[in-house]
Amino acid sequence: MSRVLGRKDLDELKDYIISLYSKFIPVKALPPELGGEGEARRAEILEGELRGLGLEVERVDAPDDRVPDGYRPNIAALLRGKQGNKTLWIVAHMDTVPEGDISLWKYPPYKVTIEGDYIYGRGVEDDGQAIVLALGAAKYLVEKGEKPRINLGIAFVSDEEVGSRYGLLYLLKKDIFTRYSEENYFLVPDAGSPDGSKVIVAEKHILHFKVTVRGKQAHASMPHAGLNAHRLGMIFNLGLDEVIHSTLREHDDLYDPPVSTCEPTRKEENVGNINTIPGTDIVYWDCRILPKRDIKDVVETLKSYAYYFSSRTGAKVEIDILGYDDAGEPTSLDNVFVKNFLASIEETRGVKPKAIGIGGGTVARYLRKQGYPAIVWMTCDETAHQPNEYTRLSYILADIETVLYYLLRKA
Numbered sequence: 001m002s003r004v005l006g007r008k009d010l011d012e013l014k015d016y017i018i019s020l021y022s023k024f025i026p027v028k029a030l031p032p033e034l035g036g037e038g039e040a041r042r043a044e045i046l047e048g049e050l051r052g053l054g055l056e057v058e059r060v061d062a063p064d065d066r067v068p069d070g071y072r073p074n075i076a077a078l079l080r081g082k083q084g085n086k087t088l089w090i091v092a093h094m095d096t097v098p099e100g101d102i103s104l105w106k107y108p109p110y111k112v113t114i115e116g117d118y119i120y121g122r123g124v125e126d127d128g129q130a131i132v133l134a135l136g137a138a139k140y141l142v143e144k145g146e147k148p149r150i151n152l153g154i155a156f157v158s159d160e161e162v163g164s165r166y167g168l169l170y171l172l173k174k175d176i177f178t179r180y181s182e183e184n185y186f187l188v189p190d191a192g193s194p195d196g197s198k199v200i201v202a203e204k205h206i207l208h209f210k211v212t213v214r215g216k217q218a219h220a221s222m223p224h225a226g227l228n229a230h231r232l233g234m235i236f237n238l239g240l241d242e243v244i245h246s247t248l249r250e251h252d253d254l255y256d257p258p259v260s261t262c263e264p265t266r267k268e269e270n271v272g273n274i275n276t277i278p279g280t281d282i283v284y285w286d287c288r289i290l291p292k293r294d295i296k297d298v299v300e301t302l303k304s305y306a307y308y309f310s311s312r313t314g315a316k317v318e319i320d321i322l323g324y325d326d327a328g329e330p331t332s333l334d335n336v337f338v339k340n341f342l343a344s345i346e347e348t349r350g351v352k353p354k355a356i357g358i359g360g361g362t363v364a365r366y367l368r369k370q371g372y373p374a375i376v377w378m379t380c381d382e383t384a385h386q387p388n389e390y391t392r393l394s395y396i397l398a399d400i401e402t403v404l405y406y407l408l409r410k411a
């Protein structure tokens with residue numbers, strides 16, 4: 001396997017990673033929706049690091065009255081490469097979710113604890129790992145005076161955990177990336193696998209809807225006087241389950257799982273007492289649809305089945321679409337960046353990269369919708385949002401190696 005980093009480089013980077021984590025993990029960066037004051041303090045530290053390395057740094061803060069500073073910070077930084085018209089952007093989000101039940105943590109979540117190869121703390125993986133990966137790669141290039149083949153861009157963004165409106169979406173609205181170069185490639189290290197082989201290139205459409213079945217409330221001893229919305233709701237939702245799965249028949253091996261998924265999830269309480277026949281029944285569904293299907297087709301199927309069921313039973317079935325998010329076009333495996341980055345993984349790791357699509361949503365979908373090639377990749381055990389969140393120094397060093405190999409030899 002090819003190597004960029006020598007033993008001494010690895011030792012120096014290891015110290016740098018630990019010192020970085022120790023600077024920013026103790027500075028909480030919780031979004032206001034999760035009871036925090038935003039990312040401003042953490043951003044100051046990270047901006048200082050980027051400036052210290054001599055990168056071109058720009059702040060693109062999004063106004064937000066809900067936090068004490070009145071804005072959500074976003075930072076774009078650039079290290080110029082030999083071909084100034086192309087940039088590999090590493091996108092890292094600065095916000096985290098809360099620590100949750102503190103009694104489940106074996107170490108304090110906001111103090112970075114090193115145990116051999118392991119690093120513990122809230123946000124060390126999600127998404128502090130992307131932060132130290134980006135800074136580690138930049139530091140190596142700057143200190144060695146090695147010019148990458150293309151620019152290295154670093155985007156530290158806010159507000160990923162609650163929707164990206166004040167983060168990546170704001171940068172896209174301001175058209176930040178095209179200001180730096182004509183061709184922009186995106187690496188989003190925010191999910192991955194322990195051997196570094198998993199590369200996410202596509203996502204599914206997301207559809208959330210609510211089913212309300214209205215019957216007629218009555219005393220439970222007099223069912224003929226009412227129309228039991230709970231029974232009809234069960235029949236309707238089970239019927240819908242059949243109908244929707246029989247129409248969403250596509251199978252695509254790129255995706256994990258390789259089919260569209262549609263699951264009834266939340267159930268609202270109907271009546272508070274046992275001896276009443278409920279007049280209303282409410283169930284929520286979560287669907288993840290393969291992008292070759294149009295969300296509109298699925299919505300039409302829901303509505304036509306609701307009409308059919310209502311007309312046959314006398315119940316009134318309403319479908320409310322609560323939200324949908326188009327997946328955008330998958331990132332093409334023929335894209336020159338994707339090809340070369342996958343080759344870099346293979347040549348530095350000795351594993352065959354596996355390009356997949358997932359049902360979960362990441363910020364990469366917003367990039368894809370703008371037509372940018374975007375891959376989600378890193379080496380991790382997927383401990384995000386859990387108590388005892390951790391990552392491993394060896395994972396981060398291996399990822400830095402792969403990114404540098406791409407920038408110096410493959411781009």
Ligand SMILES: [Zn+2]
Binds near residue numbers: 093384
């Ligand atoms: Zn994340």
